[in-house]
Amino acid sequence: MTVLAFPGVRLLDVTGPIEVFTTANEFGARYRVRIVSEDGAEVITSAGTRLGADLSVTEVSEPSDVLVIPGGANWETLIKDDALLDVIRRLNEKSRCTASVCTGSFLLAAAGLLNGRRAATHWRHSQQLASRFPSVRVRPDAIFVRDGQMLTSAGVSAGIDLSLSLVEEHYGAEVARSVAKDMVVFMQRPGGQSQFSVHSQVSHVHHEMLRGLLDAVATNPGANHTVAAMARRAGISIRHVTRLFHEEVGTTPARYVEQVRLEAAQMLLETGDDPLPVVARRTGFGSPESLRRAFVRHLGVTPGAFRATFRTTGAGAKGPVATTSS
Structure with a gap:
């Protein structure tokens, strides 16, 4: 070895x-x-x-x-x-x-x-x-x-x-x-990496085709994941895709895609220095304004404020950690 x-x-x-x-x-x-x-x-x-x-x-x-x-x-x-x-x-x-x-x-x-x-x-x-x-x-x-x-x-x-x-x-x-x-470790660990990401919010998916769609979104959040695009990739109707998401994921395709994109944006803001337009483009939001709206709607903060807050614990700061809005 x-x-x-x-x-x-x-x-x-x-x-x-x-x-x-x-x-x-x-x-x-x-x-x-x-x-x-x-x-x-x-x-x-x-x-x-x-x-x-x-x-x-x-x-x-x-x-x-x-x-x-x-x-x-x-x-x-x-x-x-x-x-x-x-x-x-x-x-x-x-x-x-x-x-x-x-x-x-x-x-x-x-x-x-x-x-x-x-x-x-x-x-x-x-x-x-x-x-x-x-x-x-x-x-x-x-x-x-x-x-x-x-x-x-x-x-x-x-x-x-x-x-x-x-x-x-x-x-x-x-x-x-x-x-x-x-x-003192698992012989076979229960679950996959989904327990550490947004997939943890999704109950077990039985339909193999739907699992493929979910994996595609997680693998590349910045790609085209409209319900029409998903339907074309899966070779089924838009109505069928929507029904599967409702039955097995408990939400709409658009809401699920936004959740995954939001998590991807959070990761980039926490760990990288890319400007907001780049983060928005890489995670599928398209523009900083769309990114900002999603952050405010789901997290109650702007992307700039999120980055300023979560890039550091604030340890050693002499005063309050400043946040910026963008």
């Missing part, structure tokens, strides 16, 4: 899978865990801790049952690192299966290893994975996805879920169950 480490890697993305596989050894498994860095040197993780490597990429000669590609907060920079992407391709060629954790899926996609495949990533980043790599079939609600020899998982702790599934595949359910009990 090989884990790739690089500067800025997320610590739990590395240690979570390692803990699963080494704990499995206590119950009869025979994993040999190796941390590999490009040059064999230690790296500094996103947490600021030092992480040692066992060997360099050039020293990897034996095939590995599992290659783990962790993620990092600076994934937008990492996917432009041609040397790192080449390292991933070389390691993948020597591995029986390759698994990513969280934003590690962006690295696999940038390396061309997810073309035409289904994949998962953290729900906050699923829209960006789908838009940057349109050949990847993103599953925004999945905890982890397997497509051939490639496995991808959602945010950080989902790497533990994925690793447990591999232990079960290699050594059976009893060993995986023992590891889960020892680590």
Whole structure:
């Protein structure tokens, strides 16, 4: 089992899978865990801790049952690192299966290893994975996805879920169950990533076609999601789409789309510096004025006030945190 480490890697993305596989050894498994860095040197993780490597990429000669590609907060920079992407391709060629954790899926996609495949990533980043790599079939609600020899998982702790599934595949359910009990984690986590997003407001959807429409909205809120467009994609009538939303989602298509877009806009305002026109365009509101109206109607604040309030806790401020309206 090989884990790739690089500067800025997320610590739990590395240690979570390692803990699963080494704990499995206590119950009869025979994993040999190796941390590999490009040059064999230690790296500094996103947490600021030092992480040692066992060997360099050039020293990897034996095939590995599992290659783990962790993620990092600076994934937008990492996917432009041609040397790192080449390292991933070389390691993948020597591995029986390759698994990513969280934003590690962006690295696999940038390396061309997810073309035409289904994949998962953290729900906050699923829209960006789908838009940057349109050949990847993103599953925004999945905890982890397997497509051939490639496995991808959602945010950080989902790497533990994925690793447990591999232990079960290699050594059976009893060993995986023992590891889960020892680590006090779910053998199989209930629910998908929907429990962390606006999908949590939607009861279980039985109609597969409707689930596809909901996933399309979550994956790319900025796309055309009028009821007419949804009906065309599904190959059914507008009346049928409207009826399914009422029966299984409990709201209209337009209200559901607005809820998803609102959540996407909140995420961008909390985590990014894009100006409001860009946020409005990316999330499907079209204009800052439409974005403003939706925020005031649902949240009682303007987008500018929301950003000023939720980008900081206000700790250390000498006076009240100022808000702006825009």
